[in-house]
Amino acid sequence: MSLPTLMRQWQLDCYIYAPKGDASLRSHWQQPFSPEQFSRLHRLGEAFHHAGLQWGVGLSPAGLQATCNQADLATLSAKLASIRQLQIDTLWLLFDDLPAGNPELAANQLRVAECVLDSLPQTRIAVCPSYYSFDPILEEIFGDCPAGYFEQLNAGLPPSVDLLWTGNKVVSESISAADIAAATATLGRPPLLWDNYPVNDGRKTSRFLHLAPFSQRAGIDPARCRGHFSNPMNQFSLNQLALTSLHAPLSDPCDTLALSDCDIPASLQYLLGRDWQAFQCRGLDGMTDAEKQQRVAEYGAIDHPMAVEVVEWLNEAYRFDPNCLTE
Numbered sequence: 001m002s003l004p005t006l007m008r009q010w011q012l013d014c015y016i017y018a019p020k021g022d023a024s025l026r027s028h029w030q031q032p033f034s035p036e037q038f039s040r041l042h043r044l045g046e047a048f049h050h051a052g053l054q055w056g057v058g059l060s061p062a063g064l065q066a067t068c069n070q071a072d073l074a075t076l077s078a079k080l081a082s083i084r085q086l087q088i089d090t091l092w093l094l095f096d097d098l099p100a101g102n103p104e105l106a107a108n109q110l111r112v113a114e115c116v117l118d119s120l121p122q123t124r125i126a127v128c129p130s131y132y133s134f135d136p137i138l139e140e141i142f143g144d145c146p147a148g149y150f151e152q153l154n155a156g157l158p159p160s161v162d163l164l165w166t167g168n169k170v171v172s173e174s175i176s177a178a179d180i181a182a183a184t185a186t187l188g189r190p191p192l193l194w195d196n197y198p199v200n201d202g203r204k205t206s207r208f209l210h211l212a213p214f215s216q217r218a219g220i221d222p223a224r225c226r227g228h229f230s231n232p233m234n235q236f237s238l239n240q241l242a243l244t245s246l247h248a249p250l251s252d253p254c255d256t257l258a259l260s261d262c263d264i265p266a267s268l269q270y271l272l273g274r275d276w277q278a279f280q281c282r283g284l285d286g287m288t289d290a291e292k293q294q295r296v297a298e299y300g301a302i303d304h305p306m307a308v309e310v311v312e313w314l315n316e317a318y319r320f321d322p323n324c325l326t327e
Contacts, residue, residue, distance in 0.1 A: 012243070013054060014053060014056070014229070018094060025060060032079075049087070055090075059079070059080075059091060060098065064111075065095050065102075066102055066108065089124060092127075093112065098130065105130060105149060109153065110156040131149065132194070133166045133168065135166075167195070174216035176218060179219055194229050198232060200234060208279065212242065212254050212280055213257070214246055216250075242258075284313075
């Protein structure tokens with residue numbers, strides 16, 4: 001089943017194409033799309049529109065957060081002209097996980113945002129700031145947040161532009177009304193939540209399968225934030241176990257899976273019901289070789305995409321590769 005069809009079933013309404021591994025939207029954003037890639041993206045957009053869903057892309061103009069001159073903006077305008085032909089509904093301007101900390105950070109990002117707004121006047125725009133969480137790890141890795149950074153961004157961006165936020169942490173176990181209020185006070189506007197669950201593409205998170213429903217997110221409602229997006233796992237089919245609950249997160253942690261909403265054989269339901277906590281909490285490094293081999297045999301006997309993904313994960317097919325991330 002296609003992703004747009006599944007998203008309709010899951011009561012989701014928008015998809016953003018923004019993989020860090022796509023260099024044409026990040027480290028080599030200055031280069032034009034190849035004809036093949038443009039065609040693929042155009043067909044992707046058509047599929048979502050045909051399903052009645054919105055779609056967009058995430059652009060990370062790496063380098064412009066540090067220096068941004070007229071030549072840079074001319075190059076950016078050319079790239080945005082190509083993106084406009086994709087008939088996107090929304091564009092995310094992503095400054096996450098790039099070197100930051102310089103005193104011109106906000107000013108440069110506002111120049112980039114102004115260029116985007118001029119090039120895509122009918123498109124919904126969201127900006128991911130360099131510091132997209134209260135998590136201190138961001139300053140440890142990317143440099144101290146410049147004084148007045150958020151105040152400058154808020155003053156320079158139109159109210160229609162959203163600011164992305166992942167919660168108190170880069171990967172937040174919970175998001176409360178108080179967390180949303182704190183983010184709103186910092187950003188100067190309600191946040192657009194970019195939830196890093198059930199994502200598992202990092203060095204640590206790739207060792208786990210995040211299968212439980214969304215929970216501990218009672219603060220997320222339209223009155224407090226501008227929307228709720230999820231960063232999914234690498235495992236396409238297994239994502240639905242969590243994503244079916246994105247539209248209505250549970251208030252408390254869940255001790256069971258949303259298996260009834262999935263069209264999967266009883267044998268696979270049994271195995272996932274038995275093993276999901278081991279996959280979610282213990283992970284690959286918490287299981288013995290004998291346990292993994294037993295599960296490979298059990299899931300390998302089932303002809304279903306979810307079972308295939310479990311086997312691939314157990315066999316280290318999704319091991320973290322730093323080369324898949326662009327600088």
